[in-house]
Amino acid sequence: MNKIAFFGAGLMGTGFVRRARANGLEVNVWNRSAAKAQALESIGAKAFADPAAALAGVQRVHLSLADDASVDAVLEPLAAALPADTWIVDHTTTAVRPTAERVARWDARGRAFVHAPVFMAPSNCAEGTGLMLVSGARARHDALLPALQAMTGKVHYLGEAPERAAAFKLFGNLTLIGLLGVLGDVNRLAHAVGIPTEDAFSLFQQFNPGQTLPARAARITAAKFDEPSFEIAMARKDVRLMIEEARRSGVDLFVMPGVAAMFDAAIARGEGALDAAAAARMPL
Secondary structure: OOEEEEEOOOHHHHHHHHHHHHOOOEEEEEOOOHHHHHHHHHHOOEEEOOOOHHHOOOOEEEEOOOOHHHHHHHHHHHOOOOOOOOEEEEOOOOOHHHHHHHHHHHHHOOOOEEEOOEEOOHHHHHHOOOEEEEEOOHHHHHHHHHHHHOOOOEEEEOOOOOOHHHHHHHHHHHHHHHHHHHHHHHHHHHHHOOOOHHHHHOHHHHOOHHHHHHHHHHHHHHOOOOOOOOEHHHHHHHHHHHHHHHHHOOOOOOOHHHHHHHHHHHHHOOOOOOEHHHHHOOOO
């Protein structure tokens, strides 16, 4: 039977451990708060108070922690204890440059470190559904692929540069979190004009702005802005209306002022008649 260690028994880690056990793996679990690891003994995992002790006999060490600092705080003391043939697979959302430095550091130690962040809720982790990103040496991806596919519905390889998965994870989370910011502004504007949240959000049962995302991204990529469907100047006018309407009721929007600044910069470059997507590109 294959045996792994899992460091981090939060919501995501707990889901991953449940999936591993359902797949028939032996799982050693460590968590900074011991009770969370111990709770997983009810499904056959083995909890450890010492992460070094959890390494015994495992083929892979998986991590789902908080950030770069927590990954390094857990792994660095294990540098001498980690067997040379044990894989390190980190699912933590981490920053781009520190991830590249971390992979290089472990490479220099003769250890295979792979960053594999995910777009998965805890339920996806337990069910083995969702999307996992992987970057780094192709041979490492290929060797790990069967194990990673057992953890998630889809594994997307992003290339040889080991930090690319970290970057793409941040791209995705930026979009998801940005959408929450937009919904917050919709809610605040609705409050300002006396429309209940439920009523305001019912718009999205009929109108799905997310469907426009691929087309707008493609327009930015292709730099096709001179046949506008929505001019920057007109988009800026609409943003002004949103901000002013909210302020009439003493409500400030959070996201739209930043969007206004982006449009203002484009207009200052003389781009007011271009498609609004032009404001989202990096100017030359």
